[in-house]
Amino acid sequence: MTKLKADRYEIRFSGSGGQGIITAAVVLAEAIAGSGKNHVCQTQSYGPEARGGTSKAEVVISKDLIDYPKVIELDLLLAMNQASCDTYFPDLKPEGLLVVDSTLVDQIPTDRSISIPFTQIAVKQAGKKLVANMVALGAVVHLTRVISPKALESTLMAKVPKGTEQMNLKAFRSGIRAAKKFDLEQLPPTVTPEEEEV
Amino acid sequence: MTKRQSKKRILLQGNEAVVEGALAAGCRFFAGYPITPASEISEVLSVRLPKIGGTFIQMEDEIASMGAIVGASLAGVKSMTATSGPGFSLMQENLGFACIAEVPCVVVNVMRGGPSTGLPTNPAQGDVMQARWGTHGDHPIIVLAVSTALECFEITVKAFNLSEKYRVPVIILSDEMVAHTRETVTLPPHDEIEVIDRITPSMPPEWYIPYKNNSKGVPPMSALGDGFRHHVTGLVHDVRGFPTQTPHEIEAFISRLFRKVTQGFHEIQITQSYLMDDATVAVIAYGSVVRSAQRAIIDARNQGVKAGLLQLTTLFPFPRHVVENVLKQCRFVLVPEMNIGQISREVKRVNQFGTHVEKYNRIDGQLITPDEICVKLLTTLG
Amino acid sequence: MPKEVTKLIHKYLRHDKTFPHVWCPGCGNGIVLGALIRAIDKIGLQKDEVVLASGIGCSGRMNVYVDFNTLHTTHGRSLTFATGVKLANPSLTVISVMGDGDATAIGGNHLIHAARRNLNLTAIIINNQIYGMTGGQYSPTTPYGSYASTAVYGHIEHTFSIAELTATAGAAFVGRGTVYHVTLLQKLIEKAIQKRGFSVVEIMSNCHIHYGRRNKMGDPVTMLQWLKDHAVPVEKAREMTSDLPEDKFTIGILADVEKPIYTEEYQKIRDQSTSKQ
Numbered sequence: 001m002t003k004l005k006a007d008r009y010e011i012r013f014s015g016s017g018g019q020g021i022i023t024a025a026v027v028l029a030e031a032i033a034g035s036g037k038n039h040v041c042q043t044q045s046y047g048p049e050a051r052g053g054t055s056k057a058e059v060v061i062s063k064d065l066i067d068y069p070k071v072i073e074l075d076l077l078l079a080m081n082q083a084s085c086d087t088y089f090p091d092l093k094p095e096g097l098l099v100v101d102s103t104l105v106d107q108i109p110t111d112r113s114i115s116i117p118f119t120q121i122a123v124k125q126a127g128k129k130l131v132a133n134m135v136a137l138g139a140v141v142h143l144t145r146v147i148s149p150k151a152l153e154s155t156l157m158a159k160v161p162k163g164t165e166q167m168n169l170k171a172f173r174s175g176i177r178a179a180k181k182f183d184l185e186q187l188p189p190t191v192t193p194e195e196e197e198v
Numbered sequence: 199m200t201k202r203q204s205k206k207r208i209l210l211q212g213n214e215a216v217v218e219g220a221l222a223a224g225c226r227f228f229a230g231y232p233i234t235p236a237s238e239i240s241e242v243l244s245v246r247l248p249k250i251g252g253t254f255i256q257m258e259d260e261i262a263s264m265g266a267i268v269g270a271s272l273a274g275v276k277s278m279t280a281t282s283g284p285g286f287s288l289m290q291e292n293l294g295f296a297c298i299a300e301v302p303c304v305v306v307n308v309m310r311g312g313p314s315t316g317l318p319t320n321p322a323q324g325d326v327m328q329a330r331w332g333t334h335g336d337h338p339i340i341v342l343a344v345s346t347a348l349e350c351f352e353i354t355v356k357a358f359n360l361s362e363k364y365r366v367p368v369i370i371l372s373d374e375m376v377a378h379t380r381e382t383v384t385l386p387p388h389d390e391i392e393v394i395d396r397i398t399p400s401m402p403p404e405w406y407i408p409y410k411n412n413s414k415g416v417p418p419m420s421a422l423g424d425g426f427r428h429h430v431t432g433l434v435h436d437v438r439g440f441p442t443q444t445p446h447e448i449e450a451f452i453s454r455l456f457r458k459v460t461q462g463f464h465e466i467q468i469t470q471s472y473l474m475d476d477a478t479v480a481v482i483a484y485g486s487v488v489r490s491a492q493r494a495i496i497d498a499r500n501q502g503v504k505a506g507l508l509q510l511t512t513l514f515p516f517p518r519h520v521v522e523n524v525l526k527q528c529r530f531v532l533v534p535e536m537n538i539g540q541i542s543r544e545v546k547r548v549n550q551f552g553t554h555v556e557k558y559n560r561i562d563g564q565l566i567t568p569d570e571i572c573v574k575l576l577t578t579l580g
Numbered sequence: 581m582p583k584e585v586t587k588l589i590h591k592y593l594r595h596d597k598t599f600p601h602v603w604c605p606g607c608g609n610g611i612v613l614g615a616l617i618r619a620i621d622k623i624g625l626q627k628d629e630v631v632l633a634s635g636i637g638c639s640g641r642m643n644v645y646v647d648f649n650t651l652h653t654t655h656g657r658s659l660t661f662a663t664g665v666k667l668a669n670p671s672l673t674v675i676s677v678m679g680d681g682d683a684t685a686i687g688g689n690h691l692i693h694a695a696r697r698n699l700n701l702t703a704i705i706i707n708n709q710i711y712g713m714t715g716g717q718y719s720p721t722t723p724y725g726s727y728a729s730t731a732v733y734g735h736i737e738h739t740f741s742i743a744e745l746t747a748t749a750g751a752a753f754v755g756r757g758t759v760y761h762v763t764l765l766q767k768l769i770e771k772a773i774q775k776r777g778f779s780v781v782e783i784m785s786n787c788h789i790h791y792g793r794r795n796k797m798g799d800p801v802t803m804l805q806w807l808k809d810h811a812v813p814v815e816k817a818r819e820m821t822s823d824l825p826e827d828k829f830t831i832g833i834l835a836d837v838e839k840p841i842y843t844e845e846y847q848k849i850r851d852q853s854t855s856k857q
Contacts, residue, residue, distance in 0.1 A: 026380065033209035033382045040209065042380040046319055067492040068568050069379045227668055248853040253667045253846065258693040262660040265653065265690075269633075269664025272651065273672070277664070295654050422631050422649045422665055423672045429594075429644050431652035440597050440644060 008062040009146060010071045013136075014088050015080025015101075017046070017053040020133030023159075025057030028137060031147050031155035032061060038146075041066040054084065061146055076144055078136055079105055080118065094190040099139060101132065110191040114143065116178045122171055131164075131171035138175020143184070149176055210383045212376040213238035213280075215347040216306055217246065219354025220278050222391050225304070226252035227277040229266035231259055231285055234318045235374040236308040239280040260285035264292035268301045272430060274421025276358060276395075280306035283325055284315060286332070293367055294333035295432045297455070300365035300409075300419070302396055304357045309373040309485075311563045320563025321374035323485055326540040329369045330514045336452065338459040340368045340466055341514040343484040344376055347383045353468075353511060359394040360466060364458055365416050371513065373536070375486040375565050399426055409437045409451070415458030459515060467517035470509040473499070477506025479530040479575055482521065482545055484510040487534050487566050494571035505575050513541065518548050525553045532574055534558040534566045554578070585614075592617045592627070594647050602641050606800030608759035608785030612706055613642055615762060616675075619769040631674045633662045635687060638712045638787075639679040656687025659694045659703065666699050670843040673702075673773060680707040681719040684742055688720070695749035695778050699842040702772045703751075703780045705742055708787035716790030723827070727794040742782040747835040752777025754835040756814075758784040760807040761831060771833070777841050784811070784829065 011028070013021045022044050029042035044057040058071050073093040079085035080101045089109045092098060098110055103119035116139055122132040134156070141152055153169060160168045210218070216239055220228075228247060230240040240256065247254040253270070257263040260281050267277035281289060286307045296303050311317025312324045325332075329341040340360055344353045350372065357368040399406045399418040408428040410417055420426030429439040434451055436442040442451075459466065473495055474480065481491040488509045498505035508524050510517060525531060525545070531553055533542035542557035549555050558574050560566050593599075603609050620630060630648040634640040636655035643650035649672075653661045658676040666674045683691050683705045694701065710728060711717040718728035721739045728735060747754040753775040755768035765783065772779035786792065786803035797803045814832035817824055824830065 029380055030209045033207060036207050039382045040380075041382075042209070043375070044378065066381065067489045068565075069375065069381065069486070069489060070565060070567075072568070227664070229664065245853070248846070248850040251850060255663070255667060257660065257663070258689055261657060262663070262690055262693070265657040265660025266664035266667070269651070269661035269666075270668035271664075272661075273665045273668035275668040277668075291654055292657060292660075421669075422651070423628060423669055425628050427627060427647060427649050429650045429652065431644070432654055433652065436597070438597060 007064065008060055008066065008072075009075050009144070010073065011059045011061075011076045011078070011140065011144065011146075012071055012074055012088060012091070013057045013059075013078045013080075014084035015055055016083075017055045019055065019080050020130065021055040021080065022046070022057045024133040024137045025059050027156050027159050028140070028147065028152065029059050030159060031152040032059075034155055035147060035151050038063060039066050041069040043069050056084070056088070076140065078140055080132070080136065081105060082107060085109070092191050094192060096191055097143065097184070098191065099136070099143065101136065112187045112189070112191045114139070114179065114182050116175075118175065121174050121178060125174040126167045126171040128167065131168055134168045134171035135175035135178070138172040139179035142176045142179040207382050207384045209380050210347045211238060211378060211380050212344070212347045212350040212372055213308065213378070214242055215350035215383060216280070216354050216370070216372065217242045218385060219351040220304070220358065221246060221250070222351070222388065222393070223276065223355040223358035224393055224395070225276045225278045225358060226250070227267060227270040227275045228253070228279065229255045229257050229263040229270070229277070230279050230281065231257055231263050233282045233285045235310055235377050236280045236282050236285075236306065238377070239306060260288035261291060264289040264305070267303050268292055268296050268299070271301050271303050272422050274424065276302070276362070278304040278306065280308065282308050282310050282318075283312045286325060286328065290328075290332040294335065294337060296367040297333065297337040297339060298432055298434070299430050300417075300455070301367070302361040302365055303367050304354070304361055304370065305367060306354075306370045306372060308377045309371060311561075317563045319374065321486060321536060321565060322561070322563065323371070323373060323487070323536040323540070325371065326513060326537065329371055338366055338456050339514060340364070340366055340459070340512070341371060342368065342468070342511055343371045343513050344511075345485050345488040345509070346376065347379065347381045349511070350376065351383065351385055355391055355393070356468070359392065362396040363394050363416070364462055364466075365396065365419060366459060371485060373485050403427070407437050408439045409435060411437070411450070411454055415454045415461060463515060466512060466515060467520065468511040469517050469520045470511065472507040472509065474506035474508065474524070474527070476504050478504045478528055479532070479579065480506045480508055480524050480528045481532050481534065481571060481575070482508045482510065482524065482541070483534055484513060484541065485536075487536060490566050490568045491534065491571055493568035494575065497568060497572040498575045501576060503575060503579065510541065516544050516548070521545055521548055522550070525549050525551050525555070528553060530554045530556070530575075530578055532556055532558055532571065532578070534571050534574075536560050536566060588621055589614065589617060592621070592646050594645055598644050601645055603638060604789050606786070606788060607638070608708065608783075608787075609638055609642060609706060611759040611762060612704070612765070612783055612785065613645070615766040615769055616704065617646065618766050619773060622770060623773060625673055629671065629673055631662070631665055631672050633658045633665070633674065633676040635678050635682040636713075637679040637682050639677050639682065639706045642677050656682050656685070657690065658682070659687065659690045659701070662701050663694065663697075663699055666701055667843065667846075670700070675702045675704060675773065677704045677706070679712070680705065680709060680721040680742065681711045684720045684740070684745070691746065692749040695746045695751040695780070697842055698750065698752060698778045698839055700776055701778055702775075703746070703778070704769065704772075705780065705782050706785045707742055707782055708785040708791060710787050710791040712787045712790050716794060722791075729790070729794070741829070743780065743834050746780040750778075751780045751835060752837055752839055753779035753833070754782070755780070755833050756782040756784070756829065756831050758807040758811050758831060759786060760804045761811065764831060768833070775836070777839060
């Protein structure tokens with residue numbers, strides 16, 4: 001899907017500092033920019049610490065020039081820990097999608113969610129939990145189709161530190177594989193089920 | 199910037215775009231001191247400048263950074279520094295020197311929450327009045343605000359051009375949001391960018407009178423060492439550059455400093471209107487808030503309100519005429535800012551038309567949302 | 581002989597509008613300016629290639645009188661402007677004249693970092709141990725126990741030595757002279773300008789009006805006599821078996837070391853970065 005339905009598509013990556021949240025968002029944004037098809041805006045908020053603390057990065061994608069650069073209503077929330085899942089879940093639009101790292105998030109607030117053990121996969125498949133962000137990015141790319149995996153891979157290879165390309169690539173691909181097991185059609189249509197009449 | 203890049207859409211941070219603009223404008227000297235959220239400008243220039251024969255230096259503080267860029271500019275090299283609020287405060291002293299000695303230079307202030315150390319990683323717009331009146335004494339200055347990465351490029355080029363043309367320091371007000379947002383930008387090819395250089399003396403050195411008045415009020419500027427030896431001072435000086443306490447010389451000098459900027463109002467005062475033609479209510483905004491306002495006026499129109507937006511790129515000299523036209527045209531004008539209300543005061547100052555002007559402010563380090571502006575537009579109409 | 585000296589001075593002075601000068605009769609600044617002019621003339625520098633920067637204070641007014649590229653900056657910041665000038669045009673000879681308050685109080689941070697950075701600049705610091713222009717307030721070099729307009733009960737702060745401070749901070753050349761020892765002074769300034777690297781000449785001078793009068797030395801002769809009596813040639817001091825008495829100071833060349841200069845080092849960065857492109 002590089003053709004967007006609405007005027008903007010909004011993704012938020014969230015977790016704790018050091019999980020590579022911002023890197024994942026930047027790689028995605030650069031890949032989308034490089035494809036030349038859509039406009040993209042990537043922002044982040046951060047505290048003073050380089051490790052630990054909370055980390056949040058947003059990517060807004062649009063056919064047109066992007067005015068307001070931040071998230072208005074989230075289409076997809078990636079939560080890499082419980083705190084960020086709890087904090088940001090309310091920002092999802094009703095038909096939005098929650099994606100969590102089930103290694104670190106066990107209380108999931110909606111059934112319209114995809115749980116994948118990103119950190120566990122990173123350790124198993126790529127040998128380092130450091131690349132959990134790329135596993136997650138693989139899943140996000142597959143689920144949103146905002147960019148072709150191929151285009152993203154070439155950005156990823158150019159963007160990650162020299163010598164870590166293969167490890168990151170492996171992580172990214174295992175993320176795609178993990179996400180392929182899910183069928184979005186099977187999920188409930190909204191994140192908050194309509195109230196049932198009693 | 200290579201030709202290959204020039205037509206392509208690329209992802210740039212606002213701070214990176216400032217660098218591209220500065221280099222395109224001919225900036226070859228940068229002195230700075232590390233500070234969030236402006237440091238990327240230093241970091242990128244430390245890589246780029248030596249490659250093209252330019253000079254980057256990290257000084258011991260912002261006072262020294264400002265002194266160094268004034269010195270380099272006096273030696274004939276286009277110069278810039280970049281900082282945030284606390285550093286901007288330190289620069290005020292030598293910024294005043296640049297004003298009185300008419301030294302072209304560009305100062306980028308990436309605004310964060312203040313006062314003091316404030317909110318280092320959050321956007322704000324609290325330095326507007328400091329940009330205008332930060333250094334002591336009556337002085338002319340040009341202050342430009344940017345709201346996108348593309349503007350960071352274009353307005354930085356413009357800042358250098360205005361500074362060179364008028365021999366006035368130009369301050370670019372960015373903010374943490376603009377500075378750190380990465381977004382798609384298509385930079386214009388190099389040959390489409392207008393670059394203005396200062397006028398240098400064409401007469402023989404013995405005829406050169408460094409601060410002599412002329413029709414534009416901007417005397418030609420020699421570079422240190424090029425044969426036009428003269429005195430440069432932060433004291434009020436006569437046309438030769440020598441200190442003076444003679445009232446008519448003082449008056450003539452200070453008046454010329456203001457006149458040269460006043461005469462250039464038409465090109466210095468940059469604004470942009472959005473959906474203003476039939477607007478009955480308007481938002482006046484600058485910096486990253488413009489982006490929220492752009493969306494807000496469309497949302498308001500979708501709900502039946504004829505809303506428009508006036509974007510102020512030039513904050514000072516305050517674009518009075520354009521603002522007055524908006525005030526004349528609309529019955530309600532909203533001025534949203536990430537401060538306690540600084541440009542709203544200017545808008546109110548020039549409101550001679552009984553127009554209902556309201557400010558809308560956030561001082562919590564968060565960007566004002568489109569929704570907040572839209573709601574305000576809809577509810578104030580009652 | 582005096583005529584020759586006069587001729588030389590007139591070659592470099594600006595006669596249009598800038599005189600009479602602002603200094604008090606008997607001020608040491610004139611002696612410093614004379615030595616500076618003779619040094620520049622002896623080296624054979626062209627007027628166009630010299631930039632004489634200054635800060636604020638009586639010393640700050642020095643450059644307006646001479647026909648070089650002159651840059652009268654803000655208080656304490658002379659070296660920061662000089663740094664920009666030198667980096668933008670390394671072919672210029674950039675000399676910064678400062679006072680003790682100018683260079684070591686408000687400009688102290690710039691001074692030590694300029695020394696550390698090692699640009700090919702010369703700092704001439706006239707140390708008259710007081711803020712003269714503003715009316716005799718104490719400076720970082722006002723001696724403990726002496727009097728100033730802001731130390732009428734006696735000064736309780738301790739001084740530091742400008743020469744030793746800058747040598748420690750990394751200056752490539754440091755000399756100290758006085759306005760009494762004029763021949764030595766000219767020689768030190770010559771050597772400092774010719775030194776490749778950051779050079780400092782600290783010049784002990786007299787402000788009999790604002791320092792002397794408050795400290796029982798109210799005329800220039802008494803103050804020059806004091807300078808003569810308290811200056812010890814550095815060679816002689818090295819031979820002494822005991823420490824130098826606290827009220828005495830050394831004169832001569834205190835440091836002279838070879839180290840890479842900034843502009844040449846930066847050129848290497850330029851070459852390296854271009855080849856990496």
